[in-house]
Every structure is written in structure tokens, then in C-alpha cells.
Amino acid sequence: MSACLEVRDLARAFGGVRAVDGASFSVLPGEVRGLIGPNGAGKTTVINLVSGLLAPSGGAILVEGREVQGLAPHRVASSGVARTFQNIRLFLDLTALDNVLVGQHRLRHPSLPSRLLGLPASRAEERQARERAAALLERVGLAERVHERARNLSYGEQRRVEIARALASEPRLLLLDEPTAGMNPVEVQAVAALIRQVAADGRSVLLVEHNVRLVMGVCDAITVLNFGKLIAEGRPAEVARDPAVVTAYLGTAK
């Protein structure tokens, strides 16, 4: 089975700091891959590199076999990659529904003259887009909050709108950067179930997360980074026992 995402010898330096230093791993279709590591390990940098917000200083990123490293973010998105942000980046003045509509951008192909004249074809296209967006919000448990402005939503609700917005582009690969940060345990459970559903649809997920129980429970495989380098990889139970991982998180006894 060919990988949905393949990262080869990926490197990115900020000044003298090698945030990502020759990391290689891949995510299979329909796989939930955890990306963990201590603070400053380079996890968010990897997400920024894969989504195109940063250009790598070395290495390759392949999405479904095509090289995307160094491409503009909107081109990476066109090859089927969507993401959420660690520090939620919703369009705060738009409603939850309209945020999800923005997420549909690359799938919608309305005709400009038809829209300017308000023709039935454009109204039908918009109605369908709204229905799809509303269905996604229902799926993340926000059916009641569809028309609320994003800025008026709670933290957990905002995170879920962001996931719905990312799913709106029907990505092959979903990058989640700490999707449960600041959520209560009930909300975390709901997100875990949602991640499994997304994978069951055949989409791949790369999950950066600090909540160990979530990572262990939801991931098929885990990649561990420390100081930008890959230090362990494998099934959750194996990784949890790996001495290198324990050392990275807890330090060594001298």
C-alpha cells in the first residue's frame, strides 16, 4: 500500500536552531498517525512544513506520491491536505457555518455571472454548499450553534468548528495540531470518536497531541520526535515502552 504522506529527511532550521533535523516517516491511507515529543521537538514545525506554511530547508514531502515541499499552501491544499491550528485560527467575525463554507473553497465551482445575477443555478449551488456545511457541523456536535459567530463560541466549540472547516475540503490527509487542548474529558472523547470516523472514511490523519490517553487510544501508529529528530516509531504500546522515549520525556537518572 503506498503512503498517503511520505516525509523523507525533512529539515528546517530557524537561524542556528534545527527545529526539524532529518526526520522521515510516512502515514498510510486511513491511518491515524500520532506525532508526539517533548515541547520544542518540532511537531508543529512538521505540520507547518507539510501544509506549506513553511518551506523546508531540506528533504522531501510526498502527498499520494507527488512532491509538495516548497509549494504554496493553497497548492498543497489542492493536493488534498487540510489542517487545524494549535492556536485556533477561525475567522472570528464569521458564523460557524460560514467558516465551514470557506473550508469548502476548493470544492465549489459556482459561475460568477450566475451569482451576480442571482440566477437559480447559483442559488441551488449555494443551498447545497450550506447543507453540506451544516451537516459537517452536526457531525462535530454543533447543530445548535450553526449560526453563532465564531468569536462567541466556547474554546472547545471553536476547536470543533476548526475540525469541521478542515473536513469541509474533503482532504485525503488531515493534520490536527493539538485538537483537544483546553477541552474537557467529555469533549476529548467526542474528538477521539470523530478522529476514528474520519479514518474509517479512508482519510489519513496526522495527530499532534499532548494528551497521552488520547494518543494511545486513537492512533494506529506513533512517531516520536525529539530535538527535530525521530527517536522512536511503532504501535502505541511499543512506543510507550521504548527507553529512548521515556528518556526524552522524563530525562535520565545520573
Add this chain to the structure above:
Amino acid sequence: MMEGLADLYATYQSTLAYIGLNGLLALSIYTSLSCGQLALGNAGFAAIGAYAAALLTMNAGAPFPLALAAAAVVPALVAIPLGLPVLRLKGIFLAIATIGFGEVVRIGLVNWDYVNGAQGLVAIPQKASVGLIWIVLAAATLLLWRLRGSKWGFALEAIRQDEPAARTMGIDTASYKLAMLMLGAALAGLAGGLEAHFTFMVAPNGFGFSRVVDMLVFAVVGGIASVWGPLFGASFLTVLPEAMRDLAPLLGIEPGPLRMLVNGLILLAVILFLPQGLVSLGARWRERRAARARRAA
């Protein structure tokens, strides 16, 4: 009755025309602001449109509709080589670069003998009526109003609120910003072409820095949350000096300085107390009334 209306029209024809022209100029600034870009080259674009149209009707004998089309198309084309490099800049740097462009256009015209330098072009045929100006304004308003709520309208709003996030949604932000700069250039150019054929003359100093500040003030005072704000701001600030014309002698001030003083005070008051612009007063008033209705119920 009809005679009275005709008199009234004759008296205020120029004011009516300038409500339309200033409305177009305010919308031309709004196009870039709607995707978060403070691009201030529109006095330059208006000058290019005015000169392109006037040269075509005067020197080439072109029909007026063709000249008007050129007034829109030529500045929009000029916006491409300008926009490709400068739209990489953000905020105040973009503003400064585009102001620089406007000054380059003005100084270029001052030093171009073929168009009479600083004296400008005179005896341009009067082809633009108040009605035509308002039709062009209505078409521009309809275009911008219908964009809101569409796929493209949401893309522009997304770029304004969070550009990197918009890019990860698959939005080609550079193309959107360039398209809006070109559209703004076309609207400014149309206003310039119409103005030239309404007042029969154009001169470079009519398109200086203060002109683009006027446009920005129209948009900001009216409010840039919707297409109506810039239109309201332009109308309000065009009519106000007319209303104050009789007031100035009573205060012992010349009308010109009084207008600048009042415009400045209004801008200050709006920025301090109504950052969403004058049109947001309406929304506030509706909210208060709704709140009162809820309390009463």
C-alpha cells in the same frame, strides 16, 4: 413645479455628479480594503483613467463608450505590474509603496509635455451626464454587493481576517489580492474618465495625495464592513461642504479650510467612537430597539 425641479437640478448638478464620482472612488478603495489591503494608489489610477479617456476622445476622436472602457481597462492593466511586487508588502508598507506609485503618476504627468504638463488637458468634450455617472456607480455597487456571501466574497473575508489560515483552505490569496487591486484600479479609472468628461478638464494636481486621503476618509467614515458604508461616507462628506457653504462666512472662515477642519473632526470622532463607521449607527439603533422590545415583552 417642473421648472422648480429643473432649477434645483441645475443648481445642484455638480454636487449630484460628485456624489456619484466620490462614491465610485470610495468603492475603489473599499475593494482592496475588503481583503485587508491598504492600497492607496487610487489617485494615480484615477489620473491614468482620466488621461487615457480624455486623450482618446480629444486626440483620437474615439467614441465616448470606447474611451470609458479604456478608462477602466488601462488602469487595471497598470495595476498588474504594480501589484505583483507591492502586494507582497503588508500594512503600512503597502500603503507607502502605493502612495509612492500615485505620486510617480502625478509627477510623470506634470513633466509630460504631450499632455500640457502641470496645466493639464482642457476643452475635453462634455460627454458624461449625472445620469451616466450614477448608472456606472449603480453597476459597481451591484457587482460588489453581489460578491458578498458568494464563494469569492467568503474568500476575501477570510483573507482579511487571517491570511495564512485562508491559504491553507486552498485560497490563492495572491490572485485574489491582485484581482481586487485591478478592480479598484478600474473603478478609480472610471471615476477619472467620467470626471474628465463632466468638468471638461483634468490636471495632474487634481490627483495628488490629498485626493486619495479623501477617498480613504469616505470609506472609513462610512464604514468598510459593507458596500453601503463607503457610499454613505462619500455622499455625506460630499453634501456636507455644500450645506456648510453658508455657514462659513458667519464663522468668519473661508469655506475651503472649514471643510478640511470639519472633515478632520468627523474622521477623528468616527475613529474614536464609531470604528465601524457611520452606517454602524443604524445597526446599533436597531439592536437597542430590539433590546427595548425584549425588556418590554
